[in-house]
Amino acid sequence: MELRHLRYFVAVAEVGSLTVAAKRRLHTAQPSLSRQMSDLEYEVGAQLMVRTARGIELTAAGRVFLDHARLVLAQVEAAREAARRAAEPSKPSFAVGFLTGQEMDWLPEAMRILRDELPNMEVTVSSQYSPQLADALMRGRLDVAFMRPEAQTPDLVYRLVTKEPLVAVLPDDHRLAARDVIDPRDIVGETFVSVSNTAPALRVVINDYLERSKLNITPDHEVDNLAMAMSLIASTRGVAFLPAYARNFMPRSVVSRPLKGDAPTIDLVVGYHKANASPTLKLFLSRVDELITRGRRS
Amino acid sequence: MELRHLRYFVAVAEVGSLTVAAKRRLHTAQPSLSRQMSDLEYEVGAQLMVRTARGIELTAAGRVFLDHARLVLAQVEAAREAARRAAEPSKPSFAVGFLTGQEMDWLPEAMRILRDELPNMEVTVSSQYSPQLADALMRGRLDVAFMRPEAQTPDLVYRLVTKEPLVAVLPDDHRLAARDVIDPRDIVGETFVSVSNTAPALRVVINDYLERSKLNITPDHEVDNLAMAMSLIASTRGVAFLPAYARNFMPRSVVSRPLKGDAPTIDLVVGYHKANASPTLKLFLSRVDELITRGRRS
DNA sequence: GCGGCCCATGCCTCTGAGGCATGGGGTCCA
DNA sequence: TGGACCCCATGCCTCAGAGGCATGGGCCGC
Numbered sequence: 001m002e003l004r005h006l007r008y009f010v011a012v013a014e015v016g017s018l019t020v021a022a023k024r025r026l027h028t029a030q031p032s033l034s035r036q037m038s039d040l041e042y043e044v045g046a047q048l049m050v051r052t053a054r055g056i057e058l059t060a061a062g063r064v065f066l067d068h069a070r071l072v073l074a075q076v077e078a079a080r081e082a083a084r085r086a087a088e089p090s091k092p093s094f095a096v097g098f099l100t101g102q103e104m105d106w107l108p109e110a111m112r113i114l115r116d117e118l119p120n121m122e123v124t125v126s127s128q129y130s131p132q133l134a135d136a137l138m139r140g141r142l143d144v145a146f147m148r149p150e151a152q153t154p155d156l157v158y159r160l161v162t163k164e165p166l167v168a169v170l171p172d173d174h175r176l177a178a179r180d181v182i183d184p185r186d187i188v189g190e191t192f193v194s195v196s197n198t199a200p201a202l203r204v205v206i207n208d209y210l211e212r213s214k215l216n217i218t219p220d221h222e223v224d225n226l227a228m229a230m231s232l233i234a235s236t237r238g239v240a241f242l243p244a245y246a247r248n249f250m251p252r253s254v255v256s257r258p259l260k261g262d263a264p265t266i267d268l269v270v271g272y273h274k275a276n277a278s279p280t281l282k283l284f285l286s287r288v289d290e291l292i293t294r295g296r297r298s
Numbered sequence: 299m300e301l302r303h304l305r306y307f308v309a310v311a312e313v314g315s316l317t318v319a320a321k322r323r324l325h326t327a328q329p330s331l332s333r334q335m336s337d338l339e340y341e342v343g344a345q346l347m348v349r350t351a352r353g354i355e356l357t358a359a360g361r362v363f364l365d366h367a368r369l370v371l372a373q374v375e376a377a378r379e380a381a382r383r384a385a386e387p388s389k390p391s392f393a394v395g396f397l398t399g400q401e402m403d404w405l406p407e408a409m410r411i412l413r414d415e416l417p418n419m420e421v422t423v424s425s426q427y428s429p430q431l432a433d434a435l436m437r438g439r440l441d442v443a444f445m446r447p448e449a450q451t452p453d454l455v456y457r458l459v460t461k462e463p464l465v466a467v468l469p470d471d472h473r474l475a476a477r478d479v480i481d482p483r484d485i486v487g488e489t490f491v492s493v494s495n496t497a498p499a500l501r502v503v504i505n506d507y508l509e510r511s512k513l514n515i516t517p518d519h520e521v522d523n524l525a526m527a528m529s530l531i532a533s534t535r536g537v538a539f540l541p542a543y544a545r546n547f548m549p550r551s552v553v554s555r556p557l558k559g560d561a562p563t564i565d566l567v568v569g570y571h572k573a574n575a576s577p578t579l580k581l582f583l584s585r586v587d588e589l590i591t592r593g594r595r596s
Numbered sequence: 597g598c599g600g601c602c603c604a605t606g607c608c609t610c611t612g613a614g615g616c617a618t619g620g621g622g623t624c625c626a
Numbered sequence: 627t628g629g630a631c632c633c634c635a636t637g638c639c640t641c642a643g644a645g646g647c648a649t650g651g652g653c654c655g656c
Contacts, residue, residue, distance in 0.1 A: 030633080034634060053633060
């Protein structure tokens with residue numbers, strides 16, 4: 001078995017077709033990929049996929065193997081990054097990631113904490129979606145990230161920063177904008193804007209809230225990012241439930257209102273890889289409470 | 299990068315020589331291995347080893363990479379085992395490992411707990427040194443093991459079974475055998491038998507105890523297993539500190555005596571992989587307290 | 597200073613990954 | 627019901643790269 005097998009398998013599993021995976025993802029030929037997958041199954045000693053006229057479907061063993069294969073490939077990337085880091089000790093780096101939109105609230109505090117370290121190291125800052133932040137932490141590309149607690153990340157440790165309430169976001173001339181507080185039942189019949197799987201944790205919170213409110217609302221739109229959300233809210237006169245920090249992105253024609261009653265919250269956490277032995281990370285974590293205290297906004 | 303590179307690198311790192319690793323471990327030629335290592339370094343983007351006239355020495359990056367490489371290879375093995383397991387759900391298996399020598403005390407209790415499961419599954423039993431048990435748990439080859447808590451095993455969870463006192467083990471006609479209790483200071487000047495790195499946890503406990511007793515004793519012999527220990531004790535008229543269960547292995551000419559005062563203890567734990575979702579493991583763990591209560595011997 | 601050991605490089609062989617052709621099987625639609 | 631289309635497996639061939647042999651440079655120990 002070689003990493004090539006794992007790479008091929010992950011691609012095939014994700015695409016669901018040898019032909020398409022060969023052509024679109026792996027730039028190889030379908031017969032070659034077919035043989036590689038057969039070789040892999042022979043070496044694992046289990047059938048990983050069922051071939052059908054419509055493509056492939058993973059077996060139970062295949063699904064188990066897929067999780068492991070992804071982990072292995074992530075570990076290989078982490079190995080490479082870790083070796084590179086170790087090879088360049090001249091000016092250590094500390095990489096901080098932010099859930100897009102959270103930089104405004106938390107970057108100043110994070111930099112204040114790291115102030116004393118700054119002359120001796122290179123702090124890099126980036127912003128991404130939460131799943132990508134999780135992936136970067138897993139791969140060793142980030143030391144710490146302000147993110148959502150992502151599922152199925154056993155090697156990541158999360159420290160709660162704040163529980164952020166969701167608010168209703170809607171056009172400023174919407175009939176509901178006259179309310180000081182929005183009852184979720186008022187949303188029935190309105191154009192509803194939700195989020196895609198680029199924000200799985202938020203999606204779960206929104207869906208749970210709708211269920212808790214006994215509302216069977218199917219989203220009219222699902223968006224990938226806040227800018228798109230604002231645009232859709234304004235242009236389709238829709239309503240969305242978004243974390244409060246989304247107010248940082250509202251154009252003039254869009255307003256926010258609190259939700260009535262027990263508003264749902266979503267966690268913002270500081271995440272890091274538990275195997276990360278960086279002394280700067282240790283310092284950072286030791287002052288996280290201070291950052292949280294100073295950084296909170298009601 | 300391929301797994302081949304990682305396998306080659308780990309072998310080279312462990313042996314310290316391209317020539318010897320190629321010939322003895324990898325069954326390839328030295329020039330070929332040299333090129334593979336160069337390819338690996340090119341792909342990682344860091345120098346992993348320094349070539350000298352005496353062989354190779356790892357760089358800091360190489361040491362970091364070695365840890366990761368070992369992990370990756372272990373992960374691959376775990377992937378294979380997990381897929382095989384998932385492919386054969388017909389009669390589930392439950393694999394129990396024992397620190398060699400502990401079977402006598404704990405196997406009956408373990409089988410009693412699993413009694414109701416036995417008709418529906420295949421329980422396999424094996425015994426090994428504790429580090430090998432840890433490795434097997436990591437690789438998914440074992441579900442649970444009676445072992446020492448091994449260092450640097452973040453993915454393993456340990457539940458304390460018992461704290462086992464160490465006792466002095468010595469020939470029955472040794473001058474100290476007349477004592478009911480052995481003062482560690484009496485060991486000074488005697489042939490002292492310790493253990494090798496096949497039992498790292500025990501070795502640490504022994505060394506800490508010697509240090510705590512302010513005794514600067516260098517072992518005359520280091521043994522790999524209990525049988526060898528007994529043999530050496532008898533044949534060299536030496537003395538060893540061993541866990542109490544070693545009494546299960548004493549020949550007629552060897553006796554044990556308690557240690558005076560605050561005798562050192564070593565933990566016996568039940569270990570398992572935290573990602574192991576086996577329902578039988580869950581059942582087993584829910585009855586571990588019962589096993590411990592029944593299984594303890596003073 | 598010389599012999600021996602270790603590693604890197606040149607050059608060649610051969611293995612296996614990959615490509616093309618093709619056919620079997622299944623599905624969908626007219 | 628039959629034909630078209632899609633997907634995968636297999637036969638056969640090419641060629642890229644892993645591996646082997648020869649050889650030389652550099653270092654170390656005697």
